[in-house]
Amino acid sequence: MIEACLFDLDGVVVDTAKYHFIAWRALAEELGFEFTLEDNERLKGVSRMQSLEILLEIGGLQFSNQVKENMAARKNALYVSYIEKMTPEEILPGVERFLQELRKSNIKIALGSASKNAPMILERIGLTALFDAVIDGNSITEAKPNPEVFLKGAETLGVDPENCVVFEDAIAGIEAARNANMHCVGIGQPETLGLADLVIAGFQDFTLADLNKAINK
Numbered sequence: 001m002i003e004a005c006l007f008d009l010d011g012v013v014v015d016t017a018k019y020h021f022i023a024w025r026a027l028a029e030e031l032g033f034e035f036t037l038e039d040n041e042r043l044k045g046v047s048r049m050q051s052l053e054i055l056l057e058i059g060g061l062q063f064s065n066q067v068k069e070n071m072a073a074r075k076n077a078l079y080v081s082y083i084e085k086m087t088p089e090e091i092l093p094g095v096e097r098f099l100q101e102l103r104k105s106n107i108k109i110a111l112g113s114a115s116k117n118a119p120m121i122l123e124r125i126g127l128t129a130l131f132d133a134v135i136d137g138n139s140i141t142e143a144k145p146n147p148e149v150f151l152k153g154a155e156t157l158g159v160d161p162e163n164c165v166v167f168e169d170a171i172a173g174i175e176a177a178r179n180a181n182m183h184c185v186g187i188g189q190p191e192t193l194g195l196a197d198l199v200i201a202g203f204q205d206f207t208l209a210d211l212n213k214a215i216n217k
Contacts, residue, residue: 011044019083039055112153122134146179149176197215
């Protein structure tokens, strides 16, 4: 029985990965090394400070905690300057229609994202009213694959984890859903996201009936 759906943000509702990449690449260039799209794949679903640690590992660099805090703040300021300009046109195809279908069926909806900027992004793209709860990087201490973000979402919604479905585009997120004892739909490639109950390319032709069929088979 599906009572709630929990959505990751980046790569599921909107594609903000490109803005993260531009900001991280700018920081890497400032530090004197190249940061590639392949490198950026390692940052999917990872917190800001953990992402910085991976970036510095790629560059073979080490800094004090204070310097790293300053670097993370500079990266975030650049990232925010991009997402402040986001519009509803950046919602990924089919997402808003699917969210509306869930609401009409009285299925609760939550956002479960490591991003501390998630509320701002939802506001910019005009989707805030469709979410019953937003659990973001400001309200959790553990990063995916730890299930904290999704368990908090279920608790806030008042729904048992086994009656929740998570939508994720990252391996760590799918593992977090599994660790939370939730069903999971992967958004992306089956060869990468094979741990999910179902993998779809996107929401263009995806319906609640398709979800029920996959979860209850």
